[in-house]
Amino acid sequence: MEQRTAFSRSMQIVRECGNLRDWEMGRQAMTRNYSNWFVRARLKTRQLQLLAAMEEEGNVRRAADMLGMTQPAASRLLKELEDMLEVSLFDRTPHGMRATLYGEVMIRHARMVLSNLSHAHDEISALRAGLAGQVRIGVIAAAAATMVPRAISRVKERYPQLQIWAEVETSDVMLPRLAEGDLDIMIGRVLERQNQFKADVSYEPLADEPLCVVARPGHPLEYETGLTLRGIVNASWVLHPPGSVLRHRFDLMFSHIGLNPPQNVVNTNNFLAISSLLLQSDMLAVLPEEVARQYQQYGVLKRIPIDLPYRMDTFGIITRQSHLLSPAACVVLDALREAAGEVYGTAFEPVVAR
Incomplete structure (x- = not known):
């Protein structure tokens, strides 16, 4: 079905060029590409x-x-x-x-095809049941605390029966899932070690992420002045696991001034576990500022007064280049772009459902 849609769309583009001969040549070429290999292969x-x-x-x-x-x-x-x-x-x-x-x-490619078939079945089942469809998005923590709730709430106001699956994960976990079709839209990063995916995705940059140190309300360092990295290197920390972008930036801050990174560490990227550990101890954590602001707004955590010299790389909205989004996914994508413009000042062209 997706190939047939791509075939129809390609013919529409050629028609718009206004050259009937070119259109006919394009149609014949697309017909050959559509039929030859798959007909001969008879893939099951x-x-x-x-x-x-x-x-x-x-x-x-x-x-x-x-x-x-x-x-x-x-x-x-x-x-x-x-x-x-x-x-x-x-x-x-x-x-x-x-x-x-x-x-x-x-x-x-087999996983991508099977995933697409599964999504097609889900969309058809949803339409038959009178629903507006299903959309799966993957989100890094900073966006999950800011633009994503704003976008989702607006979508649900207009389309209450549209089902949205939102997962909060790290970029290195989400990008392969996006490439395989498990996610429709991702908000995150294309990491250097994942260059093999760059040619397959579209990336629209949004913003970078400042970092900050947080702890429980009433922590001994809450009102400390003149804090430096040397002054907190021996503290007890709860951190994202080694290999994550956040942990890499955290370790760099110390190595840049000739210090080994903190050794007294609990490793987890689960924010419920992070906040629970902080609330029951004098441990410290490093979080994106937007995430920390949400915790502080509700009195759960407090920022520790120290400026960190490193920021997280720019993140953005990522979709698959070769995949035509469903009408439901286009609605969500438009809402995400609108929310990003309000939160980060990014301008986008509206997406058009096909």
Whole structure:
């Protein structure tokens, strides 16, 4: 269905160019691209499911059990796919079946296709039930505390039956899920170590994130003056885990002045756990300013008076380039852009549903 939509949209664009001959050539080319490979391949949904199961299980028999088929049937499906592609998708190792480079490509695209089919089923079911559709968004903490609630509340006022799934996670976790189609829209970052996704996504920058130190109300350092990083390096901390962007920036602040990062640390990115630990101890935490402001507004946490020299990189709205958003997702995207303009002063063109 998505390919047919892309095909129709491409023909519409060529028509708008006003050149009938070019349009006809474009139509024929699109028809060839649409039909040739898929007609010859005769890909089966079962083969795509098998690829995904093989990656999870690493074994033909267990993958077959997961799909409710016999091992010979699974092996036959896999061989048919490899014969058609003329490449080997898996290598046998002492620890099971491991995907080759070709296999990794097919698994990634198989997951995207299966996800799209699942979303299509969800949208059709929602429409049949009289609902407005479903939208899945992934959000970093700072945006979840500011623009996202504003956007969602406006969408729900206009479309009360539109179902929105909002997950708060780190960018490194969300970006692969966006690429595989598990998320419609993401608000976060494309990290340097995830450059393989850059060509597949559209990125609209919003703002960077200043950082601050927080603690419980009544903490001994709440009204301390002249605090420096050297003065708090030996404090007890609750921090995002190593490998996260926030933790990387936190550690850099200390290494930049010749200090080892704090060693007395509890690692978690769960904000409920962070706030609970802070409230029951004299531990410190570092959070984006917007998140800290929300906690302070309700009297849960207090900012500690120290200026931090590092900020988080700019985050933005991220979508898949090759994916046409559903009408429901377009509504949410427009609301997110509007809220971002109010919170961060960013200007956008309105998105048009297709």
